[in-house]
Amino acid sequence: MVRITFIQPDGSRREIEAEPGDSVMQAALAHNVEGITAECNGSAACATCHAYFQEDRLGGLDAMAEHENDMLDFAACERRSGSRLSCQVKVTDALDGMTVTLPEMQ
Amino acid sequence: MANDPIIIIGAGQCGQKATETLRQQGYEGGLVLIGDEPHAPYQRPPLSKAFLKGEMSLERLMLKGPDYFDQFNIDARLSRWVESIDPAGRRVLLHGGESVAYSKLLLATGTRSRKIPVLPGLDLEGVHYMRTIADVQAIMQALKPETRIAIIGGGYIGLEVASALRSFKHDVTVIEGMERVLQRVVCPQLSDYFHRLHSSRGVAIHVNAVLEAIEGAGRVERIRLRDGQEIDTDMVLMAVGAEPVCELAEQAGLTIENGVSTDETCRTSDPNIYAAGDCSSFFSKRYQRHIRLESVQNAIDQGKHAAGAMLGSAEVYDPVPWFWSDQYEIKLQIAGLSQGYDRTEVEGDETEDAFAVRYFAGDRLLCVDAVNMPRAHMMARRELANLD
Ligand SMILES: Cc1cc2nc3c(=O)[nH]c(=O)nc-3n(C[C@H](O)[C@H](O)[C@H](O)COP(=O)(O)OP(=O)(O)OC[C@H]3O[C@@H](n4cnc5c(N)ncnc54)[C@H](O)[C@@H]3O)c2cc1C
Ligand code: FES
Numbered sequence: 001m002v003r004i005t006f007i008q009p010d011g012s013r014r015e016i017e018a019e020p021g022d023s024v025m026q027a028a029l030a031h032n033v034e035g036i037t038a039e040c041n042g043s044a045a046c047a048t049c050h051a052y053f054q055e056d057r058l059g060g061l062d063a064m065a066e067h068e069n070d071m072l073d074f075a076a077c078e079r080r081s082g083s084r085l086s087c088q089v090k091v092t093d094a095l096d097g098m099t100v101t102l103p104e105m106q
Numbered sequence: 107m108a109n110d111p112i113i114i115i116g117a118g119q120c121g122q123k124a125t126e127t128l129r130q131q132g133y134e135g136g137l138v139l140i141g142d143e144p145h146a147p148y149q150r151p152p153l154s155k156a157f158l159k160g161e162m163s164l165e166r167l168m169l170k171g172p173d174y175f176d177q178f179n180i181d182a183r184l185s186r187w188v189e190s191i192d193p194a195g196r197r198v199l200l201h202g203g204e205s206v207a208y209s210k211l212l213l214a215t216g217t218r219s220r221k222i223p224v225l226p227g228l229d230l231e232g233v234h235y236m237r238t239i240a241d242v243q244a245i246m247q248a249l250k251p252e253t254r255i256a257i258i259g260g261g262y263i264g265l266e267v268a269s270a271l272r273s274f275k276h277d278v279t280v281i282e283g284m285e286r287v288l289q290r291v292v293c294p295q296l297s298d299y300f301h302r303l304h305s306s307r308g309v310a311i312h313v314n315a316v317l318e319a320i321e322g323a324g325r326v327e328r329i330r331l332r333d334g335q336e337i338d339t340d341m342v343l344m345a346v347g348a349e350p351v352c353e354l355a356e357q358a359g360l361t362i363e364n365g366v367s368t369d370e371t372c373r374t375s376d377p378n379i380y381a382a383g384d385c386s387s388f389f390s391k392r393y394q395r396h397i398r399l400e401s402v403q404n405a406i407d408q409g410k411h412a413a414g415a416m417l418g419s420a421e422v423y424d425p426v427p428w429f430w431s432d433q434y435e436i437k438l439q440i441a442g443l444s445q446g447y448d449r450t451e452v453e454g455d456e457t458e459d460a461f462a463v464r465y466f467a468g469d470r471l472l473c474v475d476a477v478n479m480p481r482a483h484m485m486a487r488r489e490l491a492n493l494d
Contacts, residue, residue, distance in 0.1 A: 029169070029170065030166075032170055032173065032177060039403065039406055041152065043151070043430055045437065045439055045480075046430075067480055070480040
């Protein structure tokens with residue numbers, strides 16, 4: 001199990017135990033973490049699973065495809081260096097202990 | 107009566123979103139969600155994509171985690187069928203005799219696979235549909251490595267299934283009754299593009315091909331077309347579209363027009379009954395007519411809107427419709443509705459598999475179909491939202 005802490009826009013934190021192999025988006029939904037809409041449920045077609053990953057640990061994540069890169073420019077909230085579509089990031093041991101901050105809006 | 111619960115009929119994506127929104131907006135009263143499927147609300151799009159390919163578990167189809175109903179204090183009645191509504195007495199009658207009173211009622215009854223009314227052979231073993239988890243489980247159970255499949259209908263679902271099954275090298279035939287695949291939704295150039303894509307992956311596509319009969323002794327052995335052609339097959343998938351589930355509304359005397367008719371606030375002709383999602387036909391200011399959408403976008407957004415409306419909001423529902431379809435490695439994203447276009451413009455390069463078709467009526471942009479071009483899609487959504 002991989003521990004991931006989600007931080008809501010109001011600062012509240014919640015740690016979940018994610019299952020390797022799921023995407024971060026799937027792990028969040030399976031634990032009813034609020035703040036991720038995921039309308040297309042992982043097809044990289046909606047950008048409503050936007051999240052800010054811990055910036056000093058981005059290297060451990062799946063590489064970003066061009067499609068995701070393009071979609072991120074249109075997320076409802078500002079894009080930052082830690083921005084990813086959480087449906088495109090697989091849960092692996094490299095994420096253990098990571099914090100993921102959710103945007104104000106999807 | 108005001109103390110009676112809000113009842114939502116249909117535990118699909120729309121019904122689920124409505125329950126969540128009601129609670130998020132502070133509604134603390136009774137909330138009953140009734141659905142006839144045995145599953146908690148789940149997403150249908152992967153049924154013809156990742157789930158069919160065995161890449162996604164049943165658990166991951168679910169829209170919410172297992173403790174959702176408890177957490178949100180929802181009285182969920184699954185595997186229950188609603189027989190009828192009594193709008194005057196404000197009650198719904200469940201199969202088995204139980205009747206439950208409501209303060210407000212939301213119809214989120216969705217669509218069902220369209221059935222061709224008189225087609226010889228429809229009852230044979232080996233004839234399948236693609237709407238529910240049960241449908242897909244039946245298909246997966248019946249599929250052997252050598253199974254040949256004939257897909258009736260070259261719409262999005264038919265073509266997605268073709269692409270999923272080709273990844274297992276099944277022998278796949280698509281039978282399309284019209285001149286071209288996806289004819290109702292995209293322009294000829296895109297139909298050609300997808301036709302060629304599927305042909306190049308080994309799918310046999312027959313256009314202008316009308317299915318006349320499914321034949322076999324007890325189980326499917328072949329299909330026969332109107333022109334006399336016979337095609338041997340082991341399985342038939344009927345993917346000829348969906349129809350709104352509106353018998354409850356009809357029997358309750360609500361106005362029906364290609365779906366349960368609502369105004370721009372999701373309210374039906376009965377002030378205590380609302381409708382949203384695939385089953386609802388709502389007045390769109392943007393398109394100046396009643397439209398009925400079958401998409402996740404609409405299930406989610408209209409579910410939210412209807413929830414707000416039941417709590418007294420007068421906000422108008424008039425979305426920019428959008429949709430996506432995944433076939434092989436191609437991502438098609440659609441913004442707007444193309445019906446009524448008189449010309450198109452192409453952006454990007456079809457030979458590079460990255461292009462977008464823009465549909466216009468005169469100067470007015472109606473729709474953009476983007477193939478592997480997410481920027482064009484997202485820009486189009488903004489552009490369409492900003493048109494008055
Ligand atoms: C195979 C497939 C692939 C799809 N792919 C995409 C896609 O890629 N992108 C996209 O945007 N959309 C896609 N869609 C469409 C999308 O899934 C639907 O628009 C959406 O699920 C509609 O949600 P809904 O809640 O309105 O209706 P539904 O999901 O149909 O839910 C309605 C529920 O109500 C139940 N019900 C009906 N009547 C009663 C009654 N009297 N009593 C009790 N229960 C009742 C039904 O059994 C059903 O479970 C796809 C659909 C299918 C089937
Ligand atoms: S869920 Fe739609 S882009 Fe991630």
